[in-house]
Amino acid sequence: MATPYVDWLVRVLLEAADGERAALHAARLPTAVTIPVTVVRHQCPHCRRTWAKQPSAASHVARCWYNPAVRSCKTCEYHEPGEAAGGCWGDPYCNCPEIPEGCAIGAATPMVTDCPLWQPLHDLIGDRS
Structure with missing residues (x-):
């Protein structure tokens, strides 16, 4: 049989845990401040296409239709x-x-x-x- 004190203590502890959970959840919500991101792309100097990886871009430049060295x-x-x-x-x-x-x-x-x-x-x- 629970005493009124035990009932009160359980209720207070549960309310405190709910408040703490709500505060943690609010801290994870996105803010209105944006985060700048720098993206590096590699561009062909002849046709202006871009790639995320430098070896892919270099491979393209060697065979680009608009590269005069390719004689296309x-x-x-x-x-x-x-x-x-x-x-x-x-x-x-x-x-x-x-x-x-x-x-x-x-x-x-x-x-x-x-x-x-x-x-x-x-x-x-x-x-x-």
């Missing part, structure tokens, strides 16, 4: 860029070319790298997006 069609004087269609079957998000990319002298179909007939494009633009 995109940086060649003879490159004929394709013309975008108005959309396939009325789809405005379709990227199918109406006129595909080509080579003015027929040296490359499809596009290639290390072309023996490659000539540097005189108006190369470094800022491609």
